[in-house]
Structures are given as C-alpha cells and as structure tokens.
Amino acid sequence: MTLATGKVGVICCSGEDLPEGTISRVATRLVLEKLRPDQTVTLCLPLFLAGGEDERAFARVFPTIAVDGCSKKCAEAGTKKFSGKPVATILVSEVMKKYPHLKVKSREKLEPQEMELATKVAEEIARKVDEILCRTAKK
Amino acid sequence: MQNSQEVSSQPFTEDKVAVIPCAGMDKALGSVARACAFKVVEKLRPGKAVLVCIPPLVAGVKPYSEMVKTYPSIPIDGCAERCATKIAVKNGARIKARILIPESAQKHNLKPGSASDIGPDGEELAEKIAEEIAAEIDRLVGK
Numbered sequence: 001m002t003l004a005t006g007k008v009g010v011i012c013c014s015g016e017d018l019p020e021g022t023i024s025r026v027a028t029r030l031v032l033e034k035l036r037p038d039q040t041v042t043l044c045l046p047l048f049l050a051g052g053e054d055e056r057a058f059a060r061v062f063p064t065i066a067v068d069g070c071s072k073k074c075a076e077a078g079t080k081k082f083s084g085k086p087v088a089t090i091l092v093s094e095v096m097k098k099y100p101h102l103k104v105k106s107r108e109k110l111e112p113q114e115m116e117l118a119t120k121v122a123e124e125i126a127r128k129v130d131e132i133l134c135r136t137a138k139k
Numbered sequence: 140m141q142n143s144q145e146v147s148s149q150p151f152t153e154d155k156v157a158v159i160p161c162a163g164m165d166k167a168l169g170s171v172a173r174a175c176a177f178k179v180v181e182k183l184r185p186g187k188a189v190l191v192c193i194p195p196l197v198a199g200v201k202p203y204s205e206m207v208k209t210y211p212s213i214p215i216d217g218c219a220e221r222c223a224t225k226i227a228v229k230n231g232a233r234i235k236a237r238i239l240i241p242e243s244a245q246k247h248n249l250k251p252g253s254a255s256d257i258g259p260d261g262e263e264l265a266e267k268i269a270e271e272i273a274a275e276i277d278r279l280v281g282k
Contacts, residue, residue: 014162016173017192025164029255044164049197050222074194108177 006136008036008129009059011043011086012067013075019104019114020069020092026110027092027121028067035126039133049078059083063132065090065125088128095121156184156276157206157232159191160215161223167251168240169217171265174257175238176215178269184276193223196230207232211279213272216240236275243268 012028015021032040043064048055059079066076066086076089095117096102102117110118160176163169180190189206196203212232214223217240224237244251247267252258257265 012164013194014164014173015192015194016160016162016176016190017195021192025162026255028164033255042164044169044222046161046163046169046193046222046226047220049193050220050225052220052222072195072198072200074198074200077198078194108174108181 006039006133007062008040008087008132009043009062009064010040010067010125010129011045011048011059011064011075011079013069013073014045015069015074016107018069019107020096022069022107022110023092023104023114023118023121024067024069024075026115026118027090027125030118030122031125031129035122036129039129045075045078048082056083063087063136065128065132067121067125068092087132090121090124090128092117092121095124153210154187154280155210156188156235156279157191157210157212158188158215158272159193159196159207159212159223159227159232161217162193163217163220163222165254166217167254167257167261168244170254170257171240171244171251171261171268172215172217172223172238174261174265175269175272178265179272179276183269183273187276187280188272191227193226197226204230211235213238213275215268215272235279236272238268238272240264240268243271 012024014025043055060083064086066089068075069092104114160172162173180188208231214227215238216223249260249264251261
C-alpha cells in the first residue's frame with residue numbers, strides 16, 4: 001500500500017440555501033481542477049455526514065480545510081464531529097466583506113461578478129493549502 | 140421515481156414538499172441533483188416545494204430539521220451511496236418518492252459532463268428530472 005502524502009482535503013458546505021454555498025462549491029472545484037490539482041482532494045460532505053468511512057478516515061489522517069458559505073459553518077462542524085478539527089476554515093461571507101463591490105445573488109449559475117468572487121475564495125483556499133503543506137514539510 | 144421500503148405510506152395533508160438534493164461534490168451527477176432541485180423550487184413549483192440543505196439538516200438547524208418532519212420529502216441522490224435518502228430517513232423524513240440520478244441518466248440516455256460543468260446533457264437531464272419531480276409534487280399536494 002502506498003500512503004499518499006502532501007495532500008490537503010478540502011471540504012466545502014456546498015449549501016443550496018444561499019448563493020454563498022454555491023460560491024463555496026465553485027471555489028473548491030477551482031482549487032481542485034486549476035489552482036492546486038496535485039495537492040488537494042475533495043471530501044464529499046453529504047457522504048461524510050452520512051457515514052462514509054473512507055472520507056472520515058482521510059480527514060483523520062490528513063489536514064483539512066473547511067469552506068463554509070455562512071456562519072452556521074456546517075462543513076467545519078461536521079468535520080470536527082466525525083474526524084477532527086479542520087486546520088483552517090474559509091468563510092465565504094467573511095471573504096465577501098473584503099470585496100464589497102462583488103455582489104452575489106444566484107444559487108444556480110454564477111454571473112461574472114460571482115465567478116470573480118469564487119476565484120478570490122479559491123485563491124484564499126490555495127494560499128491556505130500552501131501554508132499547511134509548508135508547515136507539514138518543515139516538521 | 141423509486142418505490143422502496145423507505146417510501147412512507149402515511150397519509151398527510153401538507154401543502155408543500157421538501158426536496159432534499161445530495162449535492163455531492165465529486166461527481167457530475169451530484170451537480171445534476173443540485174441543478175434539478177433549483178429548477179423545481181425556483182422555477183417549476185416555487186410555492187409548493189421547499190429546498191432542504193443537507194449540512195444544516197444533519198446539524199439539527201431549524202427550519203431544515205422541522206421541514207423534513209412537517210412535509211413529505213423527495214430526496215435526490217447523485218450516486219448509489221444514497222446519502223440524501225439515508226440522511227433524510229435518519230432525520231425523521233416521510234419519504235414519498237426518491238430520485239436516483241444514475242438511473243434517470245440511464246433511462247433518458249443522457250451523459251452529464253463534469254462536476255464543474257454538467258454540459259448540455261446534464262442540463263437536459265436536470266430539466267427532465269425536475270419535471271418528473273414537479274409532477275410528483277402535484278400528485279402529492281395537488282395542483
């Protein structure tokens with residue numbers, strides 16, 4: 001068996017109730033597919049919450065980043081409850097405060113402004129991934 | 140639509156239906172589950188369908204935990220893990236119908252693209268499933 005190293009799990013809330021949930025989902029996919037494809041994996045939150053043992057085991061062994069749309073912080077709370085506290089949490093509603101000119105309203109398909117915000121969130125996630133891997137490498 | 144032992148036969152008189160999509164992150168079919176839920180609650184049956192977000196439901200956050208107990212439920216599962224159904228059952232939902240997206244994709248012979256972009260086939264599949272769910276909602280709570 002080969003143990004994968006140098007990976008960070010990204011768990012997003014993907015909430016359907018608010019546009020911020022969609023931003024969390026799109027930002028996470030941007031990290032996985034474009035920004036840090038070799039350093040990240042995603043953990044499916046519904047599977048994780050429903051009892052997916054592979055997902056939970058990964059989050060017990062590898063560092064994780066929770067990406068939450070709103071202050072309920074469901075991704076962070078779920079990860080903490082079933083595996084361990086995420087190393088970092090990115091809160092979309094907090095990132096939005098830094099970019100007040102970017103408005104979000106769509107829950108389904110993102111408009112250009114919303115995509116821009118998703119990209120900003122993705123960049124924050126990528127920075128956290130780098131920090132975590134850098135810390136891990138020094139140990 | 141599936142019938143199973145998880146489908147409740149209890150009578151009910153509610154005027155809304157709870158739609159519970161899995162929104163799985165890793166597969167295109169999870170994105171289709173999400174897309175068809177939005178089509179139902181925002182376009183096809185906005186007054187009759189309520190969207191239940193799974194993470195706060197598991198966390199016991201109101202009103203989601205109450206919605207699944209109050210209204211008949213339709214979970215939409217993106218894969219055979221059937222997380223939406225499992226979580227709904229665990230949280231006391233009265234399930235009246237279920238959607239399993241892989242079966243619907245096979246039935247309609249449509250292949251969605253990726254989790255990031257479900258593509259034209261994924262859009263068409265989401266439309267078709269959303270219409271089936273809307274018809275089921277009419278059957279359950281009237282037109």
